[in-house]
Amino acid sequence: MLDNRYQTFLVLATTRSYTQTAQQLYITQPAVSQQIKSLEAELGVTLVTYRRPHLTITLAGRELADLVQRVQVQTDKVLDHLKHPRTPKHLTFSTTLSLSEFLAPQLIGHLQQAGPYQEITCRVTNTQAALAALTTGASDFALIEGNFDKSQYDYQVVRQEPFVGVVAADHPLAALPTVSWTDLLNYPLIIRETGSGSREILRHLAAAANVSFAEFPQIVTVNNPTAIRELVAQGSGISFVYRSVVATAIARGDLHVLPLEAGQLKHDLDLVYPHDSYLAGAYQSWGEWLRGQQG
Template sequence: MALNVHQLHIFYTVADRGSFSAAAQTLHMTQPAVTMQVQALEERFGTKLLNRTTKRLDLTEAGHRLLPQARKAVELMRDTDEMMTQYIEELKGRLQFAASLTIGEYVLPRLLGSFLRRFPEISVDMKVMNTTEIIEAVAHQGLDFGIIEAPCDVPGFDAQAVMNDELLLIAPADHPFASREQVSLEEAIGEPLVLREKGSGTRQIMEEELQRHGITEKQLRVVSEFGSTGAVKSAVEAGLGLSLLSVWTIKHELALGLLKPVRISGVSFRRQFYSVRLRSSLLPIPAVALLGELKELSHD
């Protein structure tokens, strides 16, 4: 039977106050309940801890041995309670950070809801920027951290993987690919493509993976380029071409049946999102809590 810390607390209070009735008053318990818990502790150890007489209450030798340990347990519980109380109190205030376009517009709005319901005293100020702007803002404008779409190798910054992502080939609902689970790479690059602009994280991941499979940009039928994911989705819906987009950005369209994701056989456009902060700074507790929550939610 596991040792019951609550019983240790009751035993310590009885020994400290000198009687069951005084301990019961301190603990806001009935006297019989206090007595029962001390007896249960004695049964746990198989020995008497207290000698009870009509006039006084004395510790047995076993009770004297146990008392310092019980005191430590009570102090540990008290310290833990104070620490957690302080932690919760610190989970208040304004959390300022930045996120890149895909993350800031499509990923975080879906995930922040549960975090803010859990910590209603926190308010969020999230700026949507490109990676260069995020690094600048974290370094010089007082932002707590940023979330970007690729690893950061900037002197003085620390980057940690925080979320998973994957790009999928996206087709309109009436396209022949929409009835298939996967297509070959040759079939995919033979289609007209509507892509994000050069330099975007999404475009970079696509180009790097295709290059690993021997496909150059010149082999692609790029019919349009857009500076926003929303514009790309609208173009695909309108039948201008197919695209490669993050699974996070198309959840609404998938639910409505407007777009269909299709995997390209043998090709994986997986990536991670990264949190970045100044190595010389400490993240505030709300930021640590948020990043921890994002890791858990994005892996569900």
């Protein structure tokens, strides 16, 4: 367990204020300053720079704050388990909207049968918020499809999912044997909101073809995969989604997968969790189970 100086520094890294830190911890402002200076001297690194009225956390300080946050979250979970070993277990995880359509329900069904959990909470959000919840401890793990800094988390790749362009079955592009990005630029593009992993993946895919969203005649932003599926089916534009999200609509003949000249893109879907999690063994087991469900 970490001593009080680390806890003080974590609060300071959050508030960016000696005054607010002192108020939250019910200690004096000089005591906060002394603890930070003592910690810097012991570690041999500068954690904070202060030029009135601006307090800045250094790069080393931000790395330490992230570490302290992870250690604190895991410590609290372990202590709670040790103090209340017979209490029914609770599990909370985040999932992105796209993965809530197919991957999260599979995992919840598995956890209901395989895990000793009296309460399972699934929070549907976007990639950025899901990762933030891991840092604060609001979620135990996350299912995400977006790009993330893999050095900051442990993770299991659970699937490589096709990321496909789709149009309505009677759309003009559906009649073409192959489709180029130039062809796509003639129609409205329906995309997810900023912060969504799907949006970022599509942005990188377009950039690789030297195309920006601004080149489309119209951009329609929708923060729900089901609504996007319906908009595409009614002919409102084109979109890019995970094939599993639209598999039923494709089988029903409502949607058509575009045969892009660049070929089909597959993207990793990940089960992500904090470094050194005491539940790492369980996460690895669940990741292995999800990999076995592919196809």
